[in-house]
Amino acid sequence: MAKISRDDVLKLARLAKLSLDDAEADELANDLGEILHYVEQLQSVNVSGLNPTDQVTGLTNVMREDQIEDYGYKPEDLLKNVPRVEDNHIKVRRVL
Protein backbone atom coordinates (compact mmCIF):
# COMPACT_ATOMS: atom_id res chain seq x y z
CA MET A 1 0.00 0.00 0.00
CA ALA A 2 1.18 3.49 -0.83
CA LYS A 3 2.61 5.30 2.12
CA ILE A 4 2.46 8.95 2.94
CA SER A 5 4.58 10.10 5.81
CA ARG A 6 3.53 12.20 8.73
CA ASP A 7 5.95 14.88 7.51
CA ASP A 8 4.25 14.93 4.11
CA VAL A 9 0.92 15.45 5.83
CA LEU A 10 2.27 18.27 7.96
CA LYS A 11 3.77 19.95 4.91
CA LEU A 12 0.48 19.74 3.04
CA ALA A 13 -1.32 21.12 6.07
CA ARG A 14 1.10 24.02 6.25
CA LEU A 15 0.62 24.82 2.54
CA ALA A 16 -3.16 24.67 3.03
CA LYS A 17 -3.00 26.74 6.22
CA LEU A 18 -4.54 23.98 8.33
CA SER A 19 -3.44 23.25 11.86
CA LEU A 20 -3.54 19.57 12.78
CA ASP A 21 -3.03 17.93 16.11
CA ASP A 22 -1.06 14.66 16.35
CA ALA A 23 -4.08 12.41 16.17
CA GLU A 24 -5.46 14.22 13.11
CA ALA A 25 -2.09 14.06 11.37
CA ASP A 26 -1.87 10.31 11.90
CA GLU A 27 -5.42 9.77 10.76
CA LEU A 28 -4.91 11.85 7.61
CA ALA A 29 -1.65 10.04 6.82
CA ASN A 30 -3.64 6.84 6.86
CA ASP A 31 -6.55 8.22 4.80
CA LEU A 32 -4.34 9.89 2.23
CA GLY A 33 -2.31 6.67 1.95
CA GLU A 34 -5.46 4.82 1.03
CA ILE A 35 -6.44 7.45 -1.50
CA LEU A 36 -3.01 7.24 -3.08
CA HIS A 37 -3.35 3.48 -3.19
CA TYR A 38 -6.60 3.84 -5.07
CA VAL A 39 -4.99 6.26 -7.51
CA GLU A 40 -2.20 3.74 -8.06
CA GLN A 41 -4.77 1.21 -9.11
CA LEU A 42 -6.21 3.71 -11.58
CA GLN A 43 -2.78 4.23 -13.03
CA SER A 44 -2.73 0.70 -14.36
CA VAL A 45 -5.42 1.68 -16.88
CA ASN A 46 -4.08 2.47 -20.34
CA VAL A 47 -5.05 6.10 -21.12
CA SER A 48 -2.66 6.79 -23.98
CA GLY A 49 -4.36 8.88 -26.62
CA LEU A 50 -6.83 10.37 -24.14
CA ASN A 51 -6.87 13.98 -23.02
CA PRO A 52 -7.02 14.64 -19.28
CA THR A 53 -10.57 15.37 -18.14
CA ASP A 54 -10.06 18.75 -16.54
CA GLN A 55 -13.20 20.12 -18.18
CA VAL A 56 -16.54 18.40 -18.35
CA THR A 57 -18.73 20.99 -20.06
CA GLY A 58 -17.23 20.73 -23.53
CA LEU A 59 -17.30 24.52 -23.72
CA THR A 60 -14.53 26.58 -25.30
CA ASN A 61 -13.86 30.31 -25.68
CA VAL A 62 -16.32 31.58 -23.09
CA MET A 63 -15.49 35.28 -23.13
CA ARG A 64 -17.00 38.60 -22.20
CA GLU A 65 -16.68 41.93 -24.00
CA ASP A 66 -14.23 44.38 -22.45
CA GLN A 67 -16.79 46.53 -20.66
CA ILE A 68 -17.19 47.84 -17.16
CA GLU A 69 -20.09 45.98 -15.59
CA ASP A 70 -22.60 47.19 -13.06
CA TYR A 71 -23.12 44.26 -10.71
CA GLY A 72 -25.94 45.95 -8.89
CA TYR A 73 -24.20 46.67 -5.60
CA LYS A 74 -21.68 49.17 -4.32
CA PRO A 75 -18.05 48.22 -3.81
CA GLU A 76 -18.32 49.27 -0.16
CA ASP A 77 -20.94 46.55 0.32
CA LEU A 78 -18.13 44.05 -0.22
CA LEU A 79 -16.19 45.57 2.67
CA LYS A 80 -19.14 44.75 4.97
CA ASN A 81 -17.99 41.13 4.86
CA VAL A 82 -14.46 42.07 5.83
CA PRO A 83 -13.69 41.56 9.55
CA ARG A 84 -11.43 44.59 9.92
CA VAL A 85 -11.38 47.69 7.71
CA GLU A 86 -9.29 50.84 8.00
CA ASP A 87 -9.46 53.78 5.57
CA ASN A 88 -11.27 51.63 3.04
CA HIS A 89 -8.45 49.08 3.22
CA ILE A 90 -8.74 45.50 4.37
CA LYS A 91 -6.81 45.30 7.62
CA VAL A 92 -4.74 42.14 8.05
CA ARG A 93 -2.00 40.82 10.31
CA ARG A 94 1.29 42.41 9.37
CA VAL A 95 2.93 40.51 6.52
CA LEU A 96 6.30 42.22 6.14
Add this chain to the structure above:
Amino acid sequence: MLDPKVRAKYKVSIGIECHVQLKTKSKLFSGSDNDARSAAPNTLVNHIDFGLPGALPVLNREAVRLASKMGFALNSRPQQFSKFDRKHYFYPDLPMGYQITQYDQPIIVGGSVDIEVDGKRKTIGITRAHLEADAGKSIHPAGKDYSLVDLNRAGTPLLEVVSEPDMHSPQDAKAYVRELYLLAKYSGASDANLYYGNMRFDVNVSVSTSDALGTRTETKNLNSFRSVEKAAEYEISRQIELLEKGERIVQETRGWDEAKQKTLSQRGKEEANDYRYMPDPDLPPLILDDEYVAKIESAMPMMPGEWRRRLESLGLSKDAIETLIDAEVEEGQVAYLSLIERLLKTPQAARQIANWQINVEVPLRRENKLEGNLKDEDRLNIYQTAYELFTSGKMNSNQTKDFLMLMMNQNSVPADIEAFATDKGLVQESDEGEIGKIVEEVLAEHAKVANDVKNGEIKAIGFLVGAVMKKSQGKANPQLAQKLIKIQLGL
Protein backbone atom coordinates in the same frame (compact mmCIF):
# COMPACT_ATOMS: atom_id res chain seq x y z
CA MET B 1 34.76 46.89 -6.99
CA LEU B 2 35.38 43.51 -8.46
CA ASP B 3 38.79 42.91 -10.06
CA PRO B 4 38.08 42.72 -13.83
CA LYS B 5 40.44 39.74 -14.06
CA VAL B 6 38.37 37.85 -11.52
CA ARG B 7 35.16 38.89 -13.22
CA ALA B 8 36.45 37.64 -16.57
CA LYS B 9 36.71 34.07 -15.22
CA TYR B 10 32.94 33.87 -14.85
CA LYS B 11 30.26 33.46 -17.44
CA VAL B 12 27.17 35.45 -16.49
CA SER B 13 23.68 34.30 -17.48
CA ILE B 14 20.61 36.46 -17.04
CA GLY B 15 16.99 35.59 -17.73
CA ILE B 16 14.13 38.02 -17.19
CA GLU B 17 10.47 37.60 -16.43
CA CYS B 18 8.43 40.66 -17.23
CA HIS B 19 4.84 41.34 -16.25
CA VAL B 20 3.21 43.51 -18.88
CA GLN B 21 -0.10 45.07 -17.90
CA LEU B 22 -2.50 44.80 -20.82
CA LYS B 23 -4.38 47.88 -21.95
CA THR B 24 -7.96 46.80 -21.32
CA LYS B 25 -10.86 48.79 -19.91
CA SER B 26 -11.93 46.06 -17.50
CA LYS B 27 -10.16 43.30 -15.59
CA LEU B 28 -9.06 39.91 -16.92
CA PHE B 29 -11.93 37.93 -15.43
CA SER B 30 -14.39 40.55 -14.16
CA GLY B 31 -16.07 43.78 -15.20
CA SER B 32 -14.44 46.20 -12.77
CA ASP B 33 -12.52 49.19 -14.08
CA ASN B 34 -8.91 48.34 -14.81
CA ASP B 35 -7.55 51.86 -14.31
CA ALA B 36 -6.62 52.00 -10.63
CA ARG B 37 -4.24 54.95 -10.89
CA SER B 38 -6.31 57.51 -9.05
CA ALA B 39 -9.11 55.44 -7.53
CA ALA B 40 -9.77 55.28 -3.78
CA PRO B 41 -8.86 51.87 -2.27
CA ASN B 42 -11.29 48.98 -2.83
CA THR B 43 -13.60 50.90 -5.12
CA LEU B 44 -12.81 49.05 -8.37
CA VAL B 45 -13.76 45.65 -7.02
CA ASN B 46 -16.52 43.09 -7.26
CA HIS B 47 -17.39 39.63 -5.95
CA ILE B 48 -15.05 37.98 -8.46
CA ASP B 49 -12.01 40.06 -7.47
CA PHE B 50 -12.88 39.47 -3.81
CA GLY B 51 -12.98 35.72 -4.40
CA LEU B 52 -16.41 35.31 -2.86
CA PRO B 53 -17.76 31.76 -2.95
CA GLY B 54 -19.61 30.94 -6.15
CA ALA B 55 -18.22 33.87 -8.13
CA LEU B 56 -17.52 32.87 -11.73
CA PRO B 57 -14.59 34.41 -13.63
CA VAL B 58 -15.19 35.05 -17.35
CA LEU B 59 -12.29 35.78 -19.69
CA ASN B 60 -11.93 39.25 -21.21
CA ARG B 61 -11.91 39.00 -25.02
CA GLU B 62 -9.76 42.11 -25.43
CA ALA B 63 -7.03 40.72 -23.15
CA VAL B 64 -6.76 37.72 -25.48
CA ARG B 65 -6.46 40.02 -28.49
CA LEU B 66 -3.76 42.16 -26.86
CA ALA B 67 -1.81 39.09 -25.69
CA SER B 68 -1.97 37.77 -29.26
CA LYS B 69 -0.61 41.05 -30.61
CA MET B 70 2.22 40.96 -28.11
CA GLY B 71 2.87 37.40 -29.30
CA PHE B 72 3.49 38.65 -32.82
CA ALA B 73 5.62 41.48 -31.45
CA LEU B 74 7.74 38.77 -29.78
CA ASN B 75 8.33 37.06 -33.14
CA SER B 76 5.90 34.36 -32.21
CA ARG B 77 2.22 33.66 -32.76
CA PRO B 78 -0.60 32.74 -30.40
CA GLN B 79 -1.16 29.06 -29.72
CA GLN B 80 -4.19 27.38 -31.17
CA PHE B 81 -4.95 25.82 -27.78
CA SER B 82 -4.27 27.28 -24.36
CA LYS B 83 -5.86 26.93 -20.94
CA PHE B 84 -5.98 28.42 -17.47
CA ASP B 85 -4.67 27.00 -14.20
CA ARG B 86 -4.74 27.81 -10.53
CA LYS B 87 -1.48 28.58 -8.75
CA HIS B 88 -2.03 28.19 -5.03
CA TYR B 89 -0.44 30.25 -2.31
CA PHE B 90 -1.65 32.24 0.65
CA TYR B 91 -1.07 35.94 0.86
CA PRO B 92 -3.50 38.62 2.01
CA ASP B 93 -3.49 40.37 -1.37
CA LEU B 94 -4.74 37.16 -3.05
CA PRO B 95 -8.26 36.65 -1.75
CA MET B 96 -9.05 33.48 -3.70
CA GLY B 97 -6.05 31.65 -2.27
CA TYR B 98 -4.84 31.02 -5.81
CA GLN B 99 -3.82 33.07 -8.80
CA ILE B 100 -5.41 32.30 -12.15
CA THR B 101 -2.57 31.88 -14.64
CA GLN B 102 -1.53 29.60 -17.49
CA TYR B 103 0.79 26.78 -16.44
CA ASP B 104 1.62 24.14 -19.04
CA GLN B 105 -0.26 25.44 -22.08
CA PRO B 106 0.20 29.22 -22.27
CA ILE B 107 -1.06 31.46 -25.06
CA ILE B 108 2.45 32.19 -26.38
CA VAL B 109 5.18 29.56 -26.72
CA GLY B 110 8.62 30.46 -28.10
CA GLY B 111 9.70 33.70 -29.71
CA SER B 112 12.62 36.10 -29.75
CA VAL B 113 13.63 39.69 -29.17
CA ASP B 114 16.55 41.30 -31.02
CA ILE B 115 18.73 43.74 -29.14
CA GLU B 116 21.88 45.66 -29.93
CA VAL B 117 24.60 46.29 -27.35
CA ASP B 118 27.84 48.11 -28.19
CA GLY B 119 27.11 47.75 -31.89
CA LYS B 120 26.57 43.98 -31.64
CA ARG B 121 23.22 42.44 -32.46
CA LYS B 122 21.98 39.65 -30.26
CA THR B 123 18.86 37.56 -30.24
CA ILE B 124 17.27 36.83 -26.87
CA GLY B 125 15.04 33.76 -26.83
CA ILE B 126 11.52 33.98 -25.44
CA THR B 127 10.47 30.82 -23.64
CA ARG B 128 6.81 31.66 -23.29
CA ALA B 129 4.28 34.31 -22.36
CA HIS B 130 1.14 33.59 -20.38
CA LEU B 131 -1.98 35.43 -19.30
CA GLU B 132 -2.57 35.86 -15.59
CA ALA B 133 -4.47 37.99 -13.10
CA ASP B 134 -2.55 40.44 -10.95
CA ALA B 135 -2.81 40.36 -7.16
CA GLY B 136 -3.92 43.28 -4.94
CA LYS B 137 -1.59 45.72 -3.27
CA SER B 138 -0.50 45.66 0.38
CA ILE B 139 0.85 48.57 2.31
CA HIS B 140 2.67 48.30 5.59
CA PRO B 141 2.19 51.39 7.77
CA ALA B 142 5.36 52.22 9.68
CA GLY B 143 5.40 51.16 13.32
CA LYS B 144 2.06 49.34 13.15
CA ASP B 145 1.41 45.65 13.71
CA TYR B 146 -0.87 45.34 10.70
CA SER B 147 -0.86 45.64 6.93
CA LEU B 148 -3.54 47.15 4.71
CA VAL B 149 -4.81 45.58 1.51
CA ASP B 150 -6.32 47.30 -1.52
CA LEU B 151 -7.82 44.96 -4.12
CA ASN B 152 -8.28 47.52 -6.92
CA ARG B 153 -5.39 45.93 -8.80
CA ALA B 154 -6.58 42.38 -8.12
CA GLY B 155 -7.59 40.84 -11.43
CA THR B 156 -5.76 43.29 -13.68
CA PRO B 157 -4.69 41.44 -16.84
CA LEU B 158 -1.00 40.69 -17.12
CA LEU B 159 1.03 38.99 -19.78
CA GLU B 160 4.11 37.47 -18.17
CA VAL B 161 6.90 37.28 -20.73
CA VAL B 162 9.63 34.78 -19.81
CA SER B 163 13.00 34.95 -21.53
CA GLU B 164 15.72 32.34 -21.91
CA PRO B 165 18.89 33.00 -19.89
CA ASP B 166 20.41 34.48 -23.05
CA MET B 167 21.68 37.75 -21.60
CA HIS B 168 25.28 37.85 -20.44
CA SER B 169 25.76 41.34 -19.01
CA PRO B 170 23.79 44.05 -17.20
CA GLN B 171 23.88 46.03 -20.47
CA ASP B 172 22.21 43.12 -22.29
CA ALA B 173 19.53 43.07 -19.60
CA LYS B 174 18.90 46.79 -19.89
CA ALA B 175 18.73 46.67 -23.69
CA TYR B 176 16.30 43.74 -23.49
CA VAL B 177 13.87 45.43 -21.10
CA ARG B 178 13.93 48.62 -23.17
CA GLU B 179 13.14 46.61 -26.29
CA LEU B 180 10.29 44.80 -24.51
CA TYR B 181 8.92 48.19 -23.52
CA LEU B 182 9.04 49.35 -27.15
CA LEU B 183 7.38 46.14 -28.34
CA ALA B 184 4.59 46.53 -25.78
CA LYS B 185 4.08 50.15 -26.85
CA TYR B 186 4.34 49.71 -30.62
CA SER B 187 2.07 46.65 -30.64
CA GLY B 188 -0.52 48.58 -28.60
CA ALA B 189 -0.69 45.73 -26.07
CA SER B 190 0.13 47.97 -23.10
CA ASP B 191 0.50 51.59 -22.05
CA ALA B 192 3.83 50.33 -20.72
CA ASN B 193 3.98 53.24 -18.30
CA LEU B 194 6.83 52.35 -15.94
CA TYR B 195 5.87 55.03 -13.45
CA TYR B 196 2.52 53.33 -12.89
CA GLY B 197 4.10 49.89 -12.74
CA ASN B 198 2.67 48.76 -16.08
CA MET B 199 5.85 46.74 -16.52
CA ARG B 200 7.57 44.93 -13.66
CA PHE B 201 10.68 42.86 -14.01
CA ASP B 202 12.06 39.83 -12.16
CA VAL B 203 15.73 39.32 -12.95
CA ASN B 204 17.34 35.87 -12.65
CA VAL B 205 21.11 35.97 -12.40
CA SER B 206 23.68 33.20 -12.18
CA VAL B 207 27.43 33.03 -12.66
CA SER B 208 29.58 30.04 -13.52
CA THR B 209 33.13 29.15 -14.48
CA SER B 210 31.89 26.35 -16.73
CA ASP B 211 29.28 26.15 -19.47
CA ALA B 212 26.69 24.78 -17.02
CA LEU B 213 24.47 27.41 -15.40
CA GLY B 214 25.30 28.30 -11.81
CA THR B 215 22.82 28.56 -8.93
CA ARG B 216 20.54 31.47 -9.67
CA THR B 217 18.91 34.15 -7.58
CA GLU B 218 15.77 36.01 -8.56
CA THR B 219 15.52 39.73 -7.82
CA LYS B 220 11.85 40.60 -7.94
CA ASN B 221 9.68 43.57 -8.76
CA LEU B 222 12.06 45.96 -10.49
CA ASN B 223 10.28 48.81 -12.20
CA SER B 224 12.82 50.66 -14.33
CA PHE B 225 15.42 49.83 -16.98
CA ARG B 226 18.08 51.31 -14.77
CA SER B 227 17.15 49.26 -11.71
CA VAL B 228 17.26 46.10 -13.84
CA GLU B 229 20.77 47.00 -14.95
CA LYS B 230 21.91 47.95 -11.44
CA ALA B 231 20.38 44.91 -9.74
CA ALA B 232 22.00 42.58 -12.29
CA GLU B 233 25.35 44.30 -11.79
CA TYR B 234 25.04 44.02 -8.02
CA GLU B 235 24.07 40.34 -8.10
CA ILE B 236 26.92 39.43 -10.45
CA SER B 237 29.47 41.03 -8.12
CA ARG B 238 27.88 39.60 -4.99
CA GLN B 239 27.77 36.07 -6.38
CA ILE B 240 31.33 36.16 -7.72
CA GLU B 241 32.63 37.50 -4.41
CA LEU B 242 30.89 34.68 -2.53
CA LEU B 243 32.29 32.03 -4.88
CA GLU B 244 35.78 33.54 -4.68
CA LYS B 245 35.58 33.21 -0.89
CA GLY B 246 34.71 29.55 -1.36
CA GLU B 247 31.11 30.03 -0.30
CA ARG B 248 27.97 28.85 -2.04
CA ILE B 249 25.12 30.73 -3.69
CA VAL B 250 21.74 30.14 -2.08
CA GLN B 251 18.90 29.84 -4.56
CA GLU B 252 16.51 32.48 -3.28
CA THR B 253 14.25 35.42 -3.99
CA ARG B 254 15.76 38.83 -3.41
CA GLY B 255 14.41 42.37 -3.39
CA TRP B 256 16.01 45.55 -4.70
CA ASP B 257 16.66 48.37 -2.26
CA GLU B 258 16.63 51.48 -4.43
CA ALA B 259 18.03 53.74 -1.71
CA LYS B 260 20.96 51.44 -0.87
CA GLN B 261 21.39 50.26 -4.47
CA LYS B 262 21.68 46.64 -3.38
CA THR B 263 19.70 43.41 -3.40
CA LEU B 264 18.47 41.90 -0.13
CA SER B 265 17.36 38.38 0.69
CA GLN B 266 13.58 38.02 1.11
CA ARG B 267 13.34 34.97 3.31
CA GLY B 268 9.61 35.26 3.91
CA LYS B 269 8.56 33.70 0.64
CA GLU B 270 11.00 30.76 0.55
CA GLU B 271 8.35 28.22 1.45
CA ALA B 272 6.14 29.25 -1.36
CA ASN B 273 7.44 27.27 -4.33
CA ASP B 274 5.02 24.40 -3.94
CA TYR B 275 2.17 25.96 -5.85
CA ARG B 276 0.06 22.83 -6.46
CA TYR B 277 -1.04 23.94 -9.93
CA MET B 278 -4.30 22.51 -11.22
CA PRO B 279 -6.45 23.25 -14.28
CA ASP B 280 -9.08 25.85 -13.42
CA PRO B 281 -12.45 24.15 -13.83
CA ASP B 282 -14.21 27.54 -13.99
CA LEU B 283 -12.51 28.54 -17.22
CA PRO B 284 -13.04 26.58 -20.44
CA PRO B 285 -9.99 26.33 -22.70
CA LEU B 286 -9.18 28.98 -25.26
CA ILE B 287 -9.05 27.93 -28.90
CA LEU B 288 -7.89 30.48 -31.44
CA ASP B 289 -8.65 29.46 -35.00
CA ASP B 290 -6.48 30.28 -38.00
CA GLU B 291 -8.82 33.00 -39.17
CA TYR B 292 -8.65 34.85 -35.85
CA VAL B 293 -4.87 34.61 -35.72
CA ALA B 294 -4.47 35.70 -39.36
CA LYS B 295 -6.67 38.72 -38.72
CA ILE B 296 -4.51 39.83 -35.80
CA GLU B 297 -1.36 39.24 -37.81
CA SER B 298 -2.57 41.31 -40.73
CA ALA B 299 -3.52 44.19 -38.42
CA MET B 300 -0.10 44.33 -36.73
CA PRO B 301 1.43 47.81 -36.82
CA MET B 302 5.08 48.19 -37.80
CA MET B 303 7.47 47.14 -35.03
CA PRO B 304 10.64 49.03 -34.01
CA GLY B 305 12.93 46.58 -35.83
CA GLU B 306 11.32 47.31 -39.18
CA TRP B 307 11.29 51.07 -38.48
CA ARG B 308 15.01 50.93 -37.73
CA ARG B 309 15.70 49.22 -41.04
CA ARG B 310 13.79 51.92 -42.90
CA LEU B 311 15.43 54.76 -41.03
CA GLU B 312 18.86 53.21 -41.59
CA SER B 313 18.17 53.19 -45.31
CA LEU B 314 17.95 56.99 -45.10
CA GLY B 315 21.46 57.12 -43.66
CA LEU B 316 20.41 58.45 -40.26
CA SER B 317 22.79 57.83 -37.36
CA LYS B 318 22.00 55.17 -34.74
CA ASP B 319 21.46 57.82 -32.07
CA ALA B 320 19.11 59.76 -34.33
CA ILE B 321 17.13 56.62 -35.08
CA GLU B 322 16.78 55.65 -31.42
CA THR B 323 15.69 59.21 -30.55
CA LEU B 324 12.84 58.91 -33.04
CA ILE B 325 11.96 55.35 -32.00
CA ASP B 326 11.70 56.51 -28.36
CA ALA B 327 9.95 59.82 -29.05
CA GLU B 328 7.27 58.19 -31.19
CA VAL B 329 5.76 56.45 -28.15
CA GLU B 330 6.62 58.92 -25.38
CA GLU B 331 3.94 60.71 -23.42
CA GLY B 332 3.24 64.18 -24.88
CA GLN B 333 4.85 63.35 -28.20
CA VAL B 334 3.26 62.96 -31.62
CA ALA B 335 3.66 60.75 -34.68
CA TYR B 336 7.01 61.17 -36.41
CA LEU B 337 7.66 57.91 -38.19
CA SER B 338 4.51 57.91 -40.27
CA LEU B 339 5.46 61.34 -41.64
CA ILE B 340 8.91 60.12 -42.60
CA GLU B 341 7.37 56.97 -44.03
CA ARG B 342 5.36 59.01 -46.51
CA LEU B 343 8.51 60.66 -47.84
CA LEU B 344 10.62 57.53 -48.24
CA LYS B 345 10.48 57.90 -52.03
CA THR B 346 12.43 61.15 -51.72
CA PRO B 347 15.12 60.00 -49.29
CA GLN B 348 16.88 63.37 -49.10
CA ALA B 349 13.71 65.12 -48.02
CA ALA B 350 12.89 62.30 -45.60
CA ARG B 351 16.34 62.46 -44.06
CA GLN B 352 16.30 66.24 -43.70
CA ILE B 353 12.84 66.23 -42.17
CA ALA B 354 13.83 63.45 -39.75
CA ASN B 355 16.75 65.60 -38.62
CA TRP B 356 14.47 68.59 -38.06
CA GLN B 357 12.12 66.39 -36.06
CA ILE B 358 15.01 65.20 -33.89
CA ASN B 359 16.59 68.63 -33.44
CA VAL B 360 13.55 70.88 -33.26
CA GLU B 361 10.19 69.27 -32.64
CA VAL B 362 11.11 66.34 -30.36
CA PRO B 363 13.09 68.53 -27.89
CA LEU B 364 10.38 71.22 -27.86
CA ARG B 365 7.73 68.64 -27.07
CA ARG B 366 9.92 67.02 -24.41
CA GLU B 367 10.11 70.42 -22.73
CA ASN B 368 6.38 70.97 -23.16
CA LYS B 369 7.04 74.07 -25.22
CA LEU B 370 4.59 73.44 -28.03
CA GLU B 371 1.01 74.45 -27.52
CA GLY B 372 -0.23 74.15 -31.10
CA ASN B 373 -2.73 71.51 -31.92
CA LEU B 374 -1.89 70.53 -35.46
CA LYS B 375 -3.02 67.48 -37.33
CA ASP B 376 -0.33 65.18 -38.70
CA GLU B 377 -1.37 66.21 -42.19
CA ASP B 378 -0.64 69.86 -41.29
CA ARG B 379 2.70 68.98 -39.77
CA LEU B 380 3.67 67.10 -42.89
CA ASN B 381 2.70 70.12 -44.95
CA ILE B 382 4.85 72.38 -42.74
CA TYR B 383 7.85 70.06 -43.01
CA GLN B 384 7.49 69.79 -46.76
CA THR B 385 7.23 73.56 -47.15
CA ALA B 386 10.26 74.01 -44.90
CA TYR B 387 12.16 71.59 -47.11
CA GLU B 388 11.19 73.48 -50.27
CA LEU B 389 12.10 76.89 -48.83
CA PHE B 390 15.37 75.54 -47.46
CA THR B 391 16.51 73.72 -50.59
CA SER B 392 15.59 76.61 -52.85
CA GLY B 393 17.78 78.84 -50.71
CA LYS B 394 14.93 81.01 -49.47
CA MET B 395 15.64 80.09 -45.86
CA ASN B 396 18.97 79.30 -44.28
CA SER B 397 19.23 76.60 -41.64
CA ASN B 398 18.64 78.91 -38.67
CA GLN B 399 15.67 80.49 -40.35
CA THR B 400 14.25 77.05 -41.07
CA LYS B 401 14.52 76.12 -37.40
CA ASP B 402 12.82 79.36 -36.35
CA PHE B 403 10.19 78.74 -38.99
CA LEU B 404 9.49 75.23 -37.67
CA MET B 405 9.28 76.44 -34.07
CA LEU B 406 6.82 79.12 -35.06
CA MET B 407 4.70 76.91 -37.30
CA MET B 408 4.49 73.99 -34.88
CA ASN B 409 2.99 76.35 -32.33
CA GLN B 410 0.05 77.24 -34.57
CA ASN B 411 -3.36 75.68 -34.31
CA SER B 412 -3.89 75.67 -38.05
CA VAL B 413 -1.80 76.15 -41.14
CA PRO B 414 -2.14 79.43 -43.10
CA ALA B 415 -3.22 79.03 -46.72
CA ASP B 416 0.02 80.53 -48.04
CA ILE B 417 2.76 79.28 -45.75
CA GLU B 418 5.54 81.04 -47.64
CA ALA B 419 3.78 84.41 -47.47
CA PHE B 420 3.20 83.86 -43.76
CA ALA B 421 6.90 83.08 -43.24
CA THR B 422 7.96 86.11 -45.30
CA ASP B 423 5.66 88.26 -43.24
CA LYS B 424 7.32 87.00 -40.07
CA GLY B 425 10.70 87.91 -41.55
CA LEU B 426 11.80 84.30 -41.87
CA VAL B 427 12.44 84.17 -45.59
CA GLN B 428 15.83 85.36 -46.74
CA GLU B 429 16.09 88.17 -49.27
CA SER B 430 16.88 86.73 -52.67
CA ASP B 431 15.88 89.80 -54.61
CA GLU B 432 19.07 90.76 -56.43
CA GLY B 433 18.03 94.40 -56.64
CA GLU B 434 17.38 94.75 -52.89
CA ILE B 435 20.54 92.94 -51.88
CA GLY B 436 22.52 94.69 -54.58
CA LYS B 437 21.65 98.01 -52.98
CA ILE B 438 22.77 96.79 -49.57
CA VAL B 439 26.02 95.46 -51.08
CA GLU B 440 26.65 98.86 -52.64
CA GLU B 441 26.23 100.55 -49.25
CA VAL B 442 28.45 98.02 -47.50
CA LEU B 443 31.23 98.38 -50.06
CA ALA B 444 31.11 102.14 -49.61
CA GLU B 445 31.19 101.89 -45.81
CA HIS B 446 34.07 99.41 -45.82
CA ALA B 447 36.09 100.74 -48.72
CA LYS B 448 39.42 99.55 -47.32
CA VAL B 449 38.30 95.95 -46.91
CA ALA B 450 36.63 96.08 -50.32
CA ASN B 451 39.91 97.18 -51.78
CA ASP B 452 41.83 94.37 -50.05
CA VAL B 453 39.42 91.83 -51.46
CA LYS B 454 39.77 93.35 -54.87
CA ASN B 455 43.56 93.07 -54.58
CA GLY B 456 43.45 89.34 -53.92
CA GLU B 457 42.79 89.04 -50.17
CA ILE B 458 39.79 86.95 -51.00
CA LYS B 459 39.38 85.65 -47.41
CA ALA B 460 38.26 89.07 -46.30
CA ILE B 461 35.10 88.65 -48.34
CA GLY B 462 33.58 86.85 -45.33
CA PHE B 463 33.65 90.14 -43.44
CA LEU B 464 31.74 91.89 -46.20
CA VAL B 465 29.16 89.11 -46.44
CA GLY B 466 28.74 89.40 -42.66
CA ALA B 467 28.18 93.12 -42.99
CA VAL B 468 25.53 92.56 -45.66
CA MET B 469 23.80 89.99 -43.45
CA LYS B 470 23.83 92.39 -40.55
CA LYS B 471 22.45 95.24 -42.58
CA SER B 472 19.68 93.04 -44.00
CA GLN B 473 18.88 91.86 -40.45
CA GLY B 474 19.82 88.30 -41.37
CA LYS B 475 17.41 88.08 -44.24
CA ALA B 476 19.85 88.12 -47.13
CA ASN B 477 20.80 84.87 -48.77
CA PRO B 478 24.55 84.72 -48.03
CA GLN B 479 25.44 82.90 -51.27
CA LEU B 480 23.70 85.59 -53.25
CA ALA B 481 25.36 88.36 -51.20
CA GLN B 482 28.80 86.91 -51.93
CA LYS B 483 28.03 86.61 -55.63
CA LEU B 484 26.90 90.23 -55.81
CA ILE B 485 29.95 91.50 -53.90
CA LYS B 486 32.21 89.75 -56.38
CA ILE B 487 30.29 91.16 -59.33
CA GLN B 488 30.37 94.69 -57.95
CA LEU B 489 34.10 94.42 -57.25
CA GLY B 490 34.66 93.16 -60.79
CA LEU B 491 36.01 89.76 -59.64
